[in-house]
Amino acid sequence: MAYWLGLLADIVVVAHMGFVIFVVVGGVAVYWRPWVFWLHIPAVLWGVSIEWAGAVCPLTLVENWLRNQAGEAGYAGDFIQQYLLPTLYPAGLTREIQIVLGAAALGINIGVYFSLWRRRRCGSIGP
Secondary structure (H helix, E strand, O other), X not given: OHHHHHHHHHHHHHXXXXXHHHHHHHHHHHHOOHHHHHHHHHHHHHHHHHHHHOXXXXXXXXXXXXXXXXXXXXXXXXXXXXXXXXXXXXXXXOHHHHHHHHHHHHHHHHXXXXXXXXXXXXXXXXX
């Protein structure tokens, strides 16, 4: 049973990473599939608000719970601090970094949606 719970925790990590990637660059999918807009905007609002509030995402709580149930150690902090920052930054997560990451995600998406708006306004893309 512990093996399966640990595996589920790993699946949550992969899903969480996919969600983070979708938040940051998912707006690009709207170029090809306009309906993705209705999934992406709430995801961006959620991701940015979690970062700016300094909150811990519920997926992190689920992962830690699964790891604890499997007899593994969970971790303190949040998903970004545990998985992304060790890759991106040598130091730990600070409030300032969280705000910058949230602003970066928001800025990227504003740029993508502005580009989509301009193309649509000029008639370069479909309905």
